[in-house]
Amino acid sequence: MADTETRMAALIQNLRDAECGDEAISRFLELGKKNRxxxxxxxxxAHRAALLGNVRRAQxxxxxxxxxIFNLKxxxxxxx
Incomplete structure (x- = not known):
């Protein structure tokens, strides 16, 4: 049981680290319970695509x- 709780906590932390919001995390977990x-x-x-868009804008x-900087120098x- 503790192993399952540890894995679930790690999964949730990973989703948070990937900047998933609470709603997305809840949806992800609910889909998991239904084996979808x-x-x-x-x-x-979809979340990955949004993150990639942010990376491209930052780039x-x-x-x-x-x-x-190049021109100023x-x-x-x-x-x-």
Missing amino acids: IGEQLTLLA KSLDCMDYL KENPGQL
């Missing part, structure tokens, strides 16, 4: 920042 694995996978895939911002070589 396909729907769990769909839920996880674009980083690229812009790198460009600004290039235009002001003696002031570094």
Whole structure:
């Protein structure tokens, strides 16, 4: 029993670490109780896609920042 509780706690923590909200976690667990694995996978895939979108937006911002830094250094070589 304790092993099952430990695994469940680890699963919930993993979902939280992946930035799943309480509603998504509850839905995921409810689907698990009903053995609806396909729907769990769909839920996880949708959340993964949202996270990837965030990564891409952050990468674009980083690229812009790198460009600004590069140009500032290039235009002001003696002031570094």
